[in-house]
Amino acid sequence: DAGVTQSPTHLIKTRGQQVTLRCSPKSGHDTVSWYQQALGQGPQFIFQYYEEEERQRGNFPDRFSGHQFPNYSSELNVNALLLGDSALYLCASSFYPSGYTGELFFGEGSRLTVL
C-alpha cells in the first residue's frame, strides 16, 4: 500500500521564479493538505483540498495556490518566489468523512531552496 508520495524531493529556484510541487495521497484517501516547515520550526498549514476545491486556508498570501485533480492528487504552486519561501513543503492526506477526527498521513516532503 503506497503511502503519500511527493515530487520533486529537492529543487533550487531563484527569487521571482515560480514552482510547482506534486502530491499523490495514500490509497483510499480523498483529501489533501499542504504544510510549510521552515528550518527548526513546526509545520504550518497552507491549505486543504477536497472534491477539487480549496476548503480551508491558513495565513498564507495568494502567491500560494493549489489544485486537486479528479484522481485526488494535488499540486502546490508558489509564484514570485521569495528567499523566505525556502522550506520543506509537506503534503498530508486523509479520508474526509472522518476528516474532523481522522488521522493525517504525511509524505517525505519537497525541499525548496530559493537563491
Added chain:
Amino acid sequence: KQEVTQIPAALSVPEGENLVLNCSFTDSAIYNLQWFRQDPGKGLTSLLLIQSSQREQTSGRLNASLDKSSGRSTLYIAASQPGDSATYLCAVNSQGGSTLTFGKGTMLLVSP
C-alpha cells in the same frame, strides 16, 4: 488562536531510560491530538492519534495521554533505544478538517 508548546526543546538520554515528552496547548476545544516523529530532513511519521474523548493511546513502547481540560499531553517512551533518536512533534486539531497546529518539537538523542 491555538498555540502549542513542547518542552523540553531537546533531550539527551542514555539507552534504556524511560522518558516523557510534554506538549501543552492554549485552547482546550480540540477534536484530536496527534504525535509525530520526524527524522532529519524527512517527512512526518504518525505515532499516535488521541481523540478528544480519549484519555490515552498505546502503541508498543509508546504511550500518549491527553488531559484536555488542562491543555496537556505527554508522550511516554519506555526503554529508549538509539533508533528512537529523532524530533517528536505534537499537533492539535482544533478547527476540524486537516488543520493541525504544531509545536516546534522535542529533539531526542538516545546514546548507546
